[in-house]
Every structure is written in C-alpha cells, then in structure tokens.
Amino acid sequence: MTDAPLADETEAQKAEAAMGGATSFRTRRWRLLEAVLLLGLVTALYGGLSAYWLVIVAQVCLYTVATMGLDILFGRTGQLSLSHASFFGLGAYVAALASAHGISYGLQLAIVLLIAVLAGAIVAVPTLRLSGMRLALVTLLFGQVLQWFLITEVSITGGSEGMTVTPLSIAGFNTGEPHVAFVVSLALALVATVVTAQLSRTQAGRRMLAVRDSELAASACGIDLPRTKIQAFILAAIYAGFAGWLYAYVVGFVAPDTFSLFPSAYFLVAVILGGAGTVLGSWLGGAYIVLAPQLFAIAGQPNLFAILGGALLIVVALLMPGGLAGGISALQRRALSLQVRQPAGPNGR
Amino acid sequence: MDANVNTVNAGRLELRAVSVRYGALTALEEVSIDFPTGVICGLIGPNGAGKTTLLNAVSGFTQVSAGSIVVGDVDIARFDIRERVALGVVRGFQTPRLLEQETVRTNVAVGCEPLGHPSVVVQLANLPAQRRAEARDALYVDEALGLLDLQEVASRRVDQLPFATRRLVEVARVLVARPRIVLLDEPAAGLDADDRDALATVIRRVHDERAMTVVIVEHNVEFVRLLCQHVVALDYGRVISRGDADAVLADEAVRLAYFGVSHNVAS
Amino acid sequence: MLWFHQQAPNDLLALLMTLSGAVQVTLAGLETGALYAFFLIGVLLVYQVSKQINFSYGQMGMVAAFGSWWLYSDIGLPVAVAVIVGIATSIIVAGLTEVLIIRRIPEKRVGYDLVVTLGVLLLLTAGAQVIFGTSSQSYLDLLSSSRVVLSGVFINGNDVLVVVIGVAAVIATRIALDRTGAGLSLRASAENAAVARSVGINVTRLRTTIWVISGLIAAVSGILLGSRLSVDPFYMTPFLINTFIAGMIGGMDRFWPPIIAAFGLGVYDSWAMFVFGPNGDAPAVFVLALVILSAAPRRFVEERYEARA
Numbered sequence: 001m002t003d004a005p006l007a008d009e010t011e012a013q014k015a016e017a018a019m020g021g022a023t024s025f026r027t028r029r030w031r032l033l034e035a036v037l038l039l040g041l042v043t044a045l046y047g048g049l050s051a052y053w054l055v056i057v058a059q060v061c062l063y064t065v066a067t068m069g070l071d072i073l074f075g076r077t078g079q080l081s082l083s084h085a086s087f088f089g090l091g092a093y094v095a096a097l098a099s100a101h102g103i104s105y106g107l108q109l110a111i112v113l114l115i116a117v118l119a120g121a122i123v124a125v126p127t128l129r130l131s132g133m134r135l136a137l138v139t140l141l142f143g144q145v146l147q148w149f150l151i152t153e154v155s156i157t158g159g160s161e162g163m164t165v166t167p168l169s170i171a172g173f174n175t176g177e178p179h180v181a182f183v184v185s186l187a188l189a190l191v192a193t194v195v196t197a198q199l200s201r202t203q204a205g206r207r208m209l210a211v212r213d214s215e216l217a218a219s220a221c222g223i224d225l226p227r228t229k230i231q232a233f234i235l236a237a238i239y240a241g242f243a244g245w246l247y248a249y250v251v252g253f254v255a256p257d258t259f260s261l262f263p264s265a266y267f268l269v270a271v272i273l274g275g276a277g278t279v280l281g282s283w284l285g286g287a288y289i290v291l292a293p294q295l296f297a298i299a300g301q302p303n304l305f306a307i308l309g310g311a312l313l314i315v316v317a318l319l320m321p322g323g324l325a326g327g328i329s330a331l332q333r334r335a336l337s338l339q340v341r342q343p344a345g346p347n348g349r
Numbered sequence: 350m351d352a353n354v355n356t357v358n359a360g361r362l363e364l365r366a367v368s369v370r371y372g373a374l375t376a377l378e379e380v381s382i383d384f385p386t387g388v389i390c391g392l393i394g395p396n397g398a399g400k401t402t403l404l405n406a407v408s409g410f411t412q413v414s415a416g417s418i419v420v421g422d423v424d425i426a427r428f429d430i431r432e433r434v435a436l437g438v439v440r441g442f443q444t445p446r447l448l449e450q451e452t453v454r455t456n457v458a459v460g461c462e463p464l465g466h467p468s469v470v471v472q473l474a475n476l477p478a479q480r481r482a483e484a485r486d487a488l489y490v491d492e493a494l495g496l497l498d499l500q501e502v503a504s505r506r507v508d509q510l511p512f513a514t515r516r517l518v519e520v521a522r523v524l525v526a527r528p529r530i531v532l533l534d535e536p537a538a539g540l541d542a543d544d545r546d547a548l549a550t551v552i553r554r555v556h557d558e559r560a561m562t563v564v565i566v567e568h569n570v571e572f573v574r575l576l577c578q579h580v581v582a583l584d585y586g587r588v589i590s591r592g593d594a595d596a597v598l599a600d601e602a603v604r605l606a607y608f609g610v611s612h613n614v615a616s
Numbered sequence: 617m618l619w620f621h622q623q624a625p626n627d628l629l630a631l632l633m634t635l636s637g638a639v640q641v642t643l644a645g646l647e648t649g650a651l652y653a654f655f656l657i658g659v660l661l662v663y664q665v666s667k668q669i670n671f672s673y674g675q676m677g678m679v680a681a682f683g684s685w686w687l688y689s690d691i692g693l694p695v696a697v698a699v700i701v702g703i704a705t706s707i708i709v710a711g712l713t714e715v716l717i718i719r720r721i722p723e724k725r726v727g728y729d730l731v732v733t734l735g736v737l738l739l740l741t742a743g744a745q746v747i748f749g750t751s752s753q754s755y756l757d758l759l760s761s762s763r764v765v766l767s768g769v770f771i772n773g774n775d776v777l778v779v780v781i782g783v784a785a786v787i788a789t790r791i792a793l794d795r796t797g798a799g800l801s802l803r804a805s806a807e808n809a810a811v812a813r814s815v816g817i818n819v820t821r822l823r824t825t826i827w828v829i830s831g832l833i834a835a836v837s838g839i840l841l842g843s844r845l846s847v848d849p850f851y852m853t854p855f856l857i858n859t860f861i862a863g864m865i866g867g868m869d870r871f872w873p874p875i876i877a878a879f880g881l882g883v884y885d886s887w888a889m890f891v892f893g894p895n896g897d898a899p900a901v902f903v904l905a906l907v908i909l910s911a912a913p914r915r916f917v918e919e920r921y922e923a924r925a
Binding site: 136305312317 | 732902
C-alpha cells in the first residue's frame with residue numbers, strides 16, 4: 001500500500017509520505033541502522049551486565065510482553081481492564097504448580113494457553129455490553145477473586161507467602177542462569193513484538209481500533225463487536241499468561257502480591273505512559289515499570305515509584321494522550337518536516 | 350461481494366407497510382416505498398418526519414414494529430446490522446463517526462469488513478490468506494480513495510482534516526466494499542456552498558461509476574435538486590409525496606409540511 | 617467445597633438452630649449495608665452531577681482515618697484535633713482533585729476519569745505508605761466496646777452509630793434533593809448540564825461543591841470503617857468495590873434502588889463471609905455480579921447505538 005505523492009503537496013505532507021512509504025531507500029537505510037544498533041545493544045547487554053541486571057532486563061522483556069497484551073485490550077480496543085496482572089499471575093502459577101508436579105514444559109505451555117483462553121473469555125463475556133466503570137469493576141472483581149483464591153488456598157498455592165519455582169531446564173540450559181534467562185525472555189519478547197506489529201496491519205487490528213473509537217462506526221461497518229472484544233481479552237490473557245509463565249522460571253518465585261491491584265495499575269501506567277497502540281510504546285512502558293523501581297530503590301526512595309506512577313497516570317492521560325511513543329513520533333515528524341522545508345512558515349511550524 | 354450479486358435486483362430496496370413505534374410514539378406509519386433501483390433518491394421532510402428513523406430501520410439500527418424491508422429478494426426486517434452490511438446495505442451518519450487518531454487510509458480500510466477476512470490466528474501469522482486479504486483490501490481502499498479524491502491526504506490523521514474532508518472520508522468508508530444500497534444521513538450538513546457542490550459532484554461521479562441505489566436524507570433543497578433523480582417526502586411518519594425532484598418540491602402537500610420553515614421551497 | 621471455612625458446617629448448623637444467630641448475621645449485614653449506603657451517597661452525587669467515577673474515593677477516606685491515626689499516635693496531637701485535620705485533608709484532596717484534574721479531562725476522552733482517579737489512588741496510597749506506614753493499626757473505638765444484648769442478639773454501640781449515621785444521611789440527602797434550592801440545582805445539572813447553565817446555575821461550582829461533600833462523606837466513612845476494622849493503606853479497597861457494585865446493581869442514575877442494593881449487598885456479604893470465611897465474599901460477590909449482569913443486561917447497556925436525527 002504505497003501513497004503516490006502529488007506535485008503540489010506541502011512540505012509536511014511530503015515528510016509524512018516519506019515516513020509512510022515502506023519502500024523508499026532512505027527508510028530502508030534507517031531500518032537497517034536501527035537493526036544494527038539494536039543488535040549491538042543486545043550484545044553489549046549480554047556481555048556487559050552483571051547477573052542481577054541481566055535478570056532485570058529479562059524482566060523488562062517479560063513485562064513488555066504483558067504490557068503488549070494490555071495494550072491490545074485497552075490501548076487498541078478500549079476495554080479498561082484492572083486485573084491484567086491476574087492474567088500474568090495465572091501463567092506464573094501454572095509454571096509454579098506444574099513444575100512442582102513434574103509436568104513437561106510442552107504440556108505446561110498448552111495448559112497456559114488453555115487457561116489464558118478460558119480466563120480471557122470468563123472476564124470478557126460479562127463485560128461485553130458494559131463500558132467504562134462497570135466494565136472496569138467486573139475486571140476488578142475477577143482480580144479480587146483470583147487474589148482470594150491464591151491467598152486462601154494455602155495448601156495449593158502457598159498462600160500469601162508464595163511458592164518457589166525450580167528454574168526451567170532444557171538441554172543443559174537453565175533459566176536460573178542469568179544469561180539464559182536474558183536470551184529466552186528476549187526471544188519471547190521478539191516474537192511478541194513481531195506478532196503485535198503484524199496486528200497493526202490486519203483487519204483484526206482495525207476492528208479493535210474501531211471498537212475503541214466509535215462502536216457506532218464499527219457496527220455500521222458490520223464489525224462483530226462482541227467477538228472483537230472477546231478476542232482482545234483472550235489475546236491479552238495469552239500475552240500476559242506466557243509472559244507470566246516465563247517470569248516464574250526467571251525469577252524463581254511467585255507470590256500473590258506480584259499479581260494484585262497495584263501491579264495491574266502499573267500495567268496501565270505502562271500502556272498509557274508508553275503510548276497506546278504502538279509496539280514502541282509497550283517497550284517504553286514495560287521498561288519503565290521494571291527499571292524505575294530499581295532506580296528509585298538505588299536512590300533510597302522505593303516508595304517514590306508508586307507516587308510517580310500515580311502522578312504520571314494523571315499527567316500523561318491529561319496532557320500527553322499519545323504517551324512517550326506519541327511524543328517521539330511527533331518529534332520525528334517535526335524533525336523530518338524541518339529537514340525538508342526551509343525557514344519556518346507563517347504559523348511557526 | 351460482487352460475485353454473488355443478482356445484478357438484475359442489485360440495489361433493489363423496497364419498504365412494505367413499515368411501521369416503527371416507540372411505545373405510544375409512532376415514528377413511521379405504514380410506509381411503503383419502492384426505491385427505483387440504481388437511482389439516487391432523496392428523502393425529505395420537516396424535522397421529526399421520520400427520515401432518520403427510516404434510515405435506521407433499513408440499516409438495522411432500529412427494529413421495525415411491522416412491515417417488511419426487501420433488499421433484492423430478501424426481507425431483511427429481522428436481520429441484524431452485520432447481516433445487512435454483508436448484503437450490501439451500508440449507512441453513513443449525520444456527524445461523521447471516524448477513528449480520530451488514525452489515518453484516512455485506516456479509517457477507510459475499516460469499511461472492508463464485509464469483504465471477508467481469515468481468522469485472527471491466520472492474520473497474526475501473516476499466512477498467505479492474510480497477505481491476499483490485505484492486498485485485496487488495499488486495492489479496494491485505493492479505489493475508494495481515488496473515487497473521492499482523497500489520495501493526497503491518505504496518510505494524514507483524520508482529526509487534523511477539515512470537516513468537509515472528514516465527511517468524504519466517511520463516505521469513502523461507506524463505499525469501499527462496493528455496497529449496493531447506500532444510505533446517507535444529511536451528508537451536506539455543516540458544509541458551505543462550495544463543499545456542498547463538490548460533495549454532490551463526487552456522489553454523482555461515484556454513482557455513475559458503480560451500480561447502486563443511494564438514499565439521501567437531506568434538508569438542503571438545492572442539494573436534493575442537484576443530485577436526486579427521485580424524491581420521497583415524509584411528514585409525521587407517512588409518505589406525502591413521491592416522484593421526480595421538481596414535482597415533489599412543487600407539491601402543495603410538501604409545501605404545507607414545510608410551512609413556517611425559512612427557506613422557500615419553490616425557488 | 618474447598619472454600620468452606622473449616623468450621624462453617626458446624627457453625628452453620630448451630631447458628632441456624634438459633635434464630636437469634638441468623639438475626640445476628642443479618643443485622644451485621646444491615647449495619648455494613650448502612651455504611652455502604654452512606655458511602656454510596658457520595659458516589660451517586662458525584663456521578664450524577666459530573667458523570668465521573670472517582671476510583672480514589674476510598675483512599676480519600678483512608679487518608680482521613682489513617683492520617684488522623686498518625687497525627688494522634690505518632691505526632692501526638694489530641695484525638696479530636698487529629699480527626700478534624702484528617703477530615704479536612706480528605707475534603708481538600710477531593711476538592712483539589714476536581715479542580716486540578718477532573719476539570720482538565722479532555723471532552724472526547726471517555727473513560728479517562730477512571731484512569732486519572734486510578735492515578736490519584738496510587739498517589740494517595742503510596743503517600744500514605746510513606747508517611748503513615750504500612751502496617752495495620754487499630755483505630756478509634758467509637759462505641760465499639762459498648763454492648764447491649766436484646767433477646768440473644770448482641771448489639772454493638774458502634775453498629776448503632778453506623779446505622780444511625782447511614783440512615784440519617786440517606787434521609788437527609790433525599791430531603792435536601794427534593795426540598796431545597798441546592799437540591800433542585802443538583803437535579804437539574806444532573807439531568808442536563810447545558811440547560812442548567814442556561815438557567816443560571818453555576819454547574820462548575822456545583823460540581824466542585826459535590827466533590828468536596830463526597831470528600832467529607834469519604835472521610836466519615838473511612839473513620840467509621842476504621843473503627844470497625846483497623847486502618848492501613850488498603851483497608852478501604854474492598855469496601856469501595858462493594859459500594860460501586862451496589863451502585864452498579866441499582867443504577868448510578870437513581871437514588872433508592874442503589875441505596876437499597878447497598879443494604880442488600882451488606883446482608884449478602886455478611887452471609888457470604890459467614891459461610892465462606894473472612895475473604896470469602898470475593899467470589900460470592902463476583903458470582904452475584906455475573907448473575908445480575910446476565911439476568912438484566914439491558915439496564916446496563918449504554919445507549920451507544922443511538923442514531924437519532
């Protein structure tokens with residue numbers, strides 16, 4: 001799908017067309033450069049980081065995957081879920097319980113998939129005709145029920161104390177080893193990134209945007225609203241479920257606290273701060289919610305993370321609806337249009 | 350969607366004794382209209398006459414209390430909105446409902462829904478079926494953008510466009526999957542004279558290039574006269590006049606219905 | 617069957633054998649329901665006048681209670697002063713939230729009230745953790761230790777206090793809405809803000825006033841609840857959730873149905889906790905919500921499919 005620029009386009013539109021056109025030489029050069037830089041970054045991290053930080057970066061990858069899931073549900077489809085961390089927790093506890101019972105990894109993955117689909121559907125169906133607060137409330141209830149189950153069924157889940165998880169071990173590779181954890185988490189994140197990027201190029205993705213922005217328009221186009229919403233919930237649960245599953249093996253420990261209301265709120269911070277509807281946004285958001293607490297802990301002010309998170313939700317929602325990713329692409333557009341045109345036009349742009 | 354169309358009946362729309370009642374309020378009373386196939390038909394009448402209700406009834410946004418709505422050979426009165434869209438009955442809205450933060454292209458592409466797409470899993474895996482569907486959608490979108498002269502702004506965000514262009518974007522979305530019956534709700538509302546003329550030209554051009562029946566609810570008399578080959582006038586939920594534009598607009602009954610409205614119907 | 621509290625079957629039997637036992641559980645539910653109803657008034661008023669939901673509503677109450685505890689316990693202020701300051705803080709936070717944040721929500725963004733008030737919730741909770749601490753603290757007595765027994769049923773002074781305050785507030789609110797000029801303005805603004813403005817009602821100031829009043833209600837609720845449980849940064853959350861559910865069941869646009877739902881939910885909750893254990897109300901309420909939503913979906917369907925001229 002290329003756009004043919006016409007002779008009398010304004011400079012800014014040319015710049016936009018240049019950004020949108022997928023086959024221009026300049027864009028391919030940029031992409032190559034980006035890929036090389038990323039590869040360099042990954043290698044540097046792999047070789048240079050300490051064991052502790054490797055695990056942290058692995059968590060960045062996993063939280064990013066989960067954030068992508070919430071982005072699909074909330075960022076793209078507009079369904080405000082307040083229990084996303086519960087989906088994450090479901091995957092984590094599957095890992096914990098299944099490995100305690102010696103279930104094979106392949107089977108575990110199948111179980112995670114099944115549970116994610118079920119959980120996504122269970123939360124989705126009652127919320128199909130709801131919006132706003134009622135929808136959020138039902139998702140919140142689901143999260144509460146799960147929390148209650150995790151805390152109460154001590155004999156199964158270890159209660160609020162949590163359970164340890166034996167690291168995943170295949171062919172001599174053990175996720176307890178930070179380098180392995182890093183590579184495996186990165187691999188999952190890359191797969192998720194590719195799939196999510198692909199979503200933007202599909203009718204499935206467009207349906208979600210339509211449901212978010214105008215259910216009326218979506219209906220008028222013949223879009224099946226309930227089905228789109230259920231699919232969004234299930235996708236969110238799948239992303240978070242797999243991320244949670246690997247999380248358990250990377251961190252080696254699961255506890256209900258990690259999957260409660262606050263972490264769900266932080267996932268929301270990640271989506272909104274990073275920027276809804278974009279892959280870059282999910283990475284930025286995921287990185288923030290993992291790295292910022294580390295930085296605050298180092299600075300001796302661990303509680304500031306929650307405080308900042310709350311403030312950011314407010315400020316970004318009100319002032320920067322596109323989040324960081326939106327801000328970045330706005331800057332990119334300006335930079336490109338400044339390059340293409342001469343001194344600023346009458347409106348100062 | 351084109352392949353299975355019975356071209357003889359393409360775009361045939363007939364209302365038979367359609368009534369729409371909300372409790373004690375009757376919005377449409379035993380309305381029977383056989384829309385001439387393939388023609389642009391105007392639907393006029395004072396406020397509250399039931400024009401938008403008729404549009405809602407045909408498109409499926411409102412349930413009829415009685416009567417049948419025949420599209421082609423099928424009575425769609427019990428069909429839901431999706432089934433009607435699949436049959437080629439598509440509507441626009443009085444205020445354009447668009448995806449504000451998305452591009453023109455994305456907005457129009459949303460309208461490709463009735464063309465049929467593979468399952469979500471296939472779409473996400475970018476299997477050949479998905480690539481074919483996406484390429485096909487792109488063709489349809491390009492065609493619609495071309496028809497409505499929107500290629501220049503295809504990559505622009507919709508919330509940055511002037512109102513008249515946003516109106517065109519919605520029309521493009523309505524048309525992209527080549528519907529047989531197009532329902533437009535006051536498309537000229539909010540447009541100045543130049544934009545109105547441009548819109549009329551565009552609609553006529555599209556209509557010339559494709560076989561479809563167009564029903565336009567409209568207040569603006571000049572617009573109706575310019576564009577509509579056939580006009581139906583409603584008042585208080587009933588048909589009070591039908592025929593060609595000049596005849597209906599000169600009809601005494603119609604003038605009476607508009608009595609008290611500022612513009613002079615006869616001019 | 618895993619969820620049955622170990623002793624429940626025995627207790628249940630024993631209890632049911634005494635009518636007064638059943639009455640006890642039900643009364644406890646009505647008391648909690650009265651508190652839900654009181655708290656709910658704030659939710660309803662705010663929703664009807666500004667069409668917003670305040671997720672941090674519970675935390676505003678928490679700040680009043682937990683904050684006043686900190687003031688009299690760690691800072692050493694006299695209890696009465698501490699309570700007054702706590703209440704004032706809640707009121708100020710509510711007012712500031714409306715003025716600085718809620719008013720700034722862009723028109724087109726639906727659902728952003730939830731997001732930003734979630735942000736306020738995070739702020740208040742984290743702030744409380746930093747300043748007041750994270751452990752649970754026992755709070756003011758407020759008549760909890762005075763007890764009366766009526767034909768086998770224990771009645772606690774605190775319960776009476778709560779019921780009196782709750783019922784009085786509900787009645788007072790209804791009277792204020794029906795009989796006063798301010799109440800009329802409120803109902804007008806709730807019905808149609810644009811029309812209300814054109815008639816000269818200062819809708820903006822009315823909204824801020826209602827938010828401030830909700831802060832007061834939250835503060836008193838937080839203090840009352842704190843006297844029945846204990847205070848910590850999170851104790852209001854389950855309470856808030858149940859209150860919202862009562863509002864959702866009864867309808868946020870109405871008055872008596874959600875208030876009655878609040879009392880009903882209190883009773884339901886009380887029995888659920890009795891049968892399933894202290895946290896067992898979570899799944900019970902979830903099931904209730906699911907059942908109600910499936911049984912009466914039309915009530916909750918937003919009018920998104922309108923295409924009126």
